[in-house]
Amino acid sequence: NAGVTQTPKFRVLKTGQSMTLLCAQDMNHEYMYWYRQDPGMGLRLIHYSVGEGTTAKGEVPDGYNVSRLKKQNFLLGLESAAPSQTSVYFCASSYSVGPEGARRYGYTFGSGTRLTVV
Amino acid sequence: QQQVKQSPQSLIVQKGGISIINCAYENTAFDYFPWYQQFPGKGPALLIAIRPDVSEKKEGRFTISFNKSAKQFSLHIMDSQPGDSATYFCAARRRTSGSRLTFGEGTQLTVNP
Numbered sequence: 001n002a003g004v005t006q007t008p009k010f011r012v013l014k015t016g017q018s019m020t021l022l023c024a025q026d027m028n029h030e031y032m033y034w035y036r037q038d039p040g041m042g043l044r045l046i047h048y049s050v051g052e053g054t055t056a057k058g059e060v061p062d063g064y065n066v067s068r069l070k071k072q073n074f075l076l077g078l079e080s081a082a083p084s085q086t087s088v089y090f091c092a093s094s095y096s097v098g099p100e101g102a103r104r105y106g107y108t109f110g111s112g113t114r115l116t117v118v
Numbered sequence: 119q120q121q122v123k124q125s126p127q128s129l130i131v132q133k134g135g136i137s138i139i140n141c142a143y144e145n146t147a148f149d150y151f152p153w154y155q156q157f158p159g160k161g162p163a164l165l166i167a168i169r170p171d172v173s174e175k176k177e178g179r180f181t182i183s184f185n186k187s188a189k190q191f192s193l194h195i196m197d198s199q200p201g202d203s204a205t206y207f208c209a210a211r212r213r214t215s216g217s218r219l220t221f222g223e224g225t226q227l228t229v230n231p
Contacts, residue, residue, distance in 0.1 A: 004161075031217055040127065042207055042221035043162070050216045058218065090161050094217055105150050105211055107219060109161030 003027065006091050006110035013081040013117045021076040021113050023091030029108070031094040032074040033058075034066060036087040037112075043090060049074055081117045089113045121145050122210050124222025131229050137195040139225045141208035144189065148210035152219070153182065153193050156205045165206070166193070198229045 004025045013019055023032065030051050035043040035058075045058030049068040063085060065077045074093075078085060091110045098104050124141045131137045141151075152167035168175045168182040168191065175182045181194040195202055208222040 042223045045218055048216045048218055111161050
């Protein structure tokens with residue numbers, strides 16, 4: 001049971017280049033998320049998906065696109081990388097268990113992709 | 119704007135001491151409040167979480183205190199150990215909008231031996 005797997009783990013891009021970050025989960029979770037982590041700013045939501053074929057914008061969506069063609073995969077694309085997109089990117093998936101009123105929520109994070117744009 | 123505010127930014131505690139990290143939120147649509155622990159090079163991992171109908175939750179050395187009227191919650195780490203040295207994030211879940219989490223800015227905790 002691998003959980004949430006992100007590829008690649010590291011990448012250096014030149015300004016203007018494009019790339020795709022892949023997130024795969026094997027837990028059959030409906031919801032998936034892409035966050036970016038920057039020093040002193042916590043994790044900020046880029047885009048998220050509530051199911052196969054659906055995507056929605058988060059707090060900081062500009063410059064990114066996403067796709068969820070299969071339930072287990074959530075792709076994050078950078079069409080024209082900029083230095084401001086230098087960050088650590090985390091993918092996560094979520095589930096809920098328990099009855100209404102006592103429901104618990106779980107979020108599983110990948111180990112991150114460190115992206116540097118020069 | 120930051121909907122979940124976390125303080126302090128960094129914290130240094132002696133082994134055996136109590137570490138306290140505070141968070142405040144604004145949005146009443148939040149209905150679940152987890153704390154995450156992150157070690158360098160790793161993704162955040164759930165530490166403990168609380169629902170707003172409970173004022174306190176304890177799991178081992180970790181306790182969340184929740185004040186719904188003040189819209190504040192805090193993490194207390196009792197008998198802090200060097201192995202607790204990590205970055206801690208508070209978060210809040212929206213009951214709508216895809217069950218998304220909003221995170222605080224993070225606290226870098228160092229526990230000296």
